[in-house]
Amino acid sequence: MHVAMIGTGYVGLVSGACFADFGHIVTCIDKDASKIERLRAGGIPIYEPGLDKLVADNVRAGRLFFDTDPAEAVRTADAVFIAVGTPSRRGDGHADLSYVYAAAEEIAGLVDGFTVVVTKSTVPVGTGDEIDAIIKRVRPDADVAVVSNPEFLREGAAIEDFKRPDRVVVGAHDPRAEAVMRELYRPLFLNETPILFTGRRTSELIKYAANAFLALKITFINEIANLCEAVGADVQQVARGIGLDNRIGGKFLHAGPGYGGSCFPKDTLALVRTARDAGTPVELIETTVKVNDARKKAMSRKVIGAINGKDLTGKTVGVLGLTFKPNTDDMRDAPSLDIVPALQAAGAQVQAFDPEAHEARQMLPDVAFKNDPYAVAQGADALVIITEWDQFRALDLDRIKPLMNKPVLIDLRNIYKPDDVRASGFAYTGIGRG
Missing domain, CATH: 3.40.50.720 (NAD(P)-binding Rossmann-like Domain)
Structure with a gap:
């Protein structure tokens, strides 16, 4: 055809x-x-x-x-x-x-x-x-x-x-x-x-309903992660425990810094507006949008708290991953666009590496871009993982530690086991790991 x-x-x-x-x-x-x-x-x-x-x-x-x-x-x-x-x-x-x-x-x-x-x-x-x-x-x-x-x-x-x-x-x-x-x-x-x-209208709504539901799952597990931190539970085990229920499923139950990208942010907003115009507000999705926006901003406070809890003047923060997810160069609504400027506003110098940083270089012009994760660690007071690219999953921590001013790892994707990182002499902060 x-x-x-x-x-x-x-x-x-x-x-x-x-x-x-x-x-x-x-x-x-x-x-x-x-x-x-x-x-x-x-x-x-x-x-x-x-x-x-x-x-x-x-x-x-x-x-x-x-x-x-x-x-x-x-x-x-x-x-x-x-x-x-x-x-x-x-x-x-x-x-x-x-x-x-x-x-x-x-x-x-x-x-x-x-x-x-x-x-x-x-x-x-x-x-x-x-x-x-x-x-x-x-x-x-x-x-x-x-x-x-x-x-x-x-x-x-x-x-x-x-x-x-x-x-x-x-x-x-x-x-x-x-x-x-x-x-x-x-x-x-x-x-x-x-x-x-x-029918045509049903098809159009299927797309929005699907993306809104997935955004809701991400936001739900992020809220549970906050609760885990407060009560001393582990969000990854909670996610596995509920995800094994076939009625729930394990996909999109990965706690992190909030959803971004080309679809979820705009599609949830569009569904909210469509529903309001039809006189049937989708309050769960309205809350999802609000909570997700707040979460991205909260992540910068989490990073600052893990470094010294206050002003970052004179500190260097290394960032690994800037795109909204791995295997793309898409920066639309990426959490890094909230986190990095907030760290800079707190006084930090930010140096970063992303395997596909073309768009990121244009959108974050005041960041010092490096060629690999180890160059990012050089002279850093903390290392922050924002995007879970595969090449960040098996970093040589023994090589990284002497490169840093202070061995602090802030893992916003929970790709490392806390005990392993601490055994290498690092202070470790994850998501929802009370």
Whole structure:
């Protein structure tokens, strides 16, 4: 089948490359000429493990193309995917749908014959109805079916998630559109992937409900971690104890400095606004947003308390990991964006290392960036782990200790055993380990 993918951001590029790998002919389209030029030259504008090879293989095979002009790709497409950004709108938390609606207008003027227009971007309930109305207004004669097909990709594992998903959700009202979507995802039938066909509004809400529930799980275990610290319990054992219950499950029960990234912060806010507009507030999610924002700020106080509990003037703090999670360069709503400036405001000099620090260098210009964890430890009064990259999981503590002014390790991801760290002569602070 022929696919046009409008938007070459994280979702669009990964989805387009994976559809091409399924055997479809895919053109990824973006108005940013420099990005398209880079992709044509073999460059990848985002960091995602395995994506560079996937793109190169499918370009070489003649299945994946890049263009700034959507006309030909949309005209010949069986399905046109809208995969543009939907950031939080300033001031009110609503999703900014201006890019989605602009894409719909452009698509309307270009389609030829029956075409399925698929919303891959994360959008509030009712957006598909508005896209349908826009296309009918711009092009009353267009034979188009608007479909919702939300993405459930984890940054750092997106290719695996696309090719071996837990489920595929499709919101459609036209049997012809269902047939097209079944054909697009036919390679997944071999893996017996559940494909759930629903109404369009239901599909749109599934995406928000899923992300809100996962954000709620993270926030819940972080609150339990606070309680563990107060009463002398271990949050990791609590998480394991409740996670073994199949009704609860162990995923997303890892205490830390709070959630961030491209999805949870904006999607929880958008769901809160949608629910309020509908007259049915989701108070659990409102509280989740408030608690998570407060937690990121509380982490800097935790670090300061573990160093000396007060002013950090003259102190050097080494930070390991700045991205919101491992295996990505994404800095959107990363906890480090709250923690690092707070440490600097307390007087500390901050030096840091992250394996994919491209965005971090732009967003944290006053940080001294180093080339490895041991250079970060040099002359530091404390070492803080914010992001749990694999290469931080087996540091040589005996090598690190003499490099530091004071052997203090603050582990905001609980990747070390406290007794092992203390046996190496360090003062250790973790999360929820009373």
